[in-house]
Amino acid sequence: MTASASPASPVPARDPGLQPERTRLAWRRTTLSCTVVAVLAGRQAAGEEISVASVVAVSLTMLVWLAFLWVAHRRMRVVGSSPSPGAMSVGGALVAAACTVALAGFAVAMVG
Template identity: 65%
Template sequence: MTAPAPARDPGLQPERTRLAWRRTTLSCTVVAVLAAKQALHDGTGVVPVVAAALCALVWLGFLRVAHRRIQAVGGTARPAPMPVRAALTATACTIALAGFAVAIVV
């Protein structure tokens, strides 16, 4: 007769993942706010203002992806893997935010 398999102990991994997503969202927020501040401070031309508006849209997209992932990780002891579409969206938002920031500075 075999002994029953012990229940999986997730430890603190889901909590660390949730905190990492929150830190990343905070970093993205700081970048978007600084980009908007720079665009308003510079005040010359349409390009910085448009880039700041696009930064805000990209930030909202990243915020949505991060919020969904935080919710998925927080609910279960063994969360499902992150969908490929969500990972690609988060990556695209990060790259776009960097590109718009360069457009504002230049």
């Protein structure tokens, strides 16, 4: 008995549904969380005596926040402009992860 080959059926077009919207909203929530962390860091530093360390900590926190904002904005634009956006670049993912770790490290340094 031989198996007969069946013709390949065409693959239907991908219907993204609400996935791009959910992804964009997730990036907005994450950006809001980073903004809250940056504002709280500035508030913590403002409550102390102004020192070189507090100015450096706040400056680095704002720099990291701006880097995360840049990555998030780029990703939200890609997700919002295409019904089938590609995967996030490795560089963008690394920058987002590094910003998250850096903000956590700055928080520990400011509290400690």
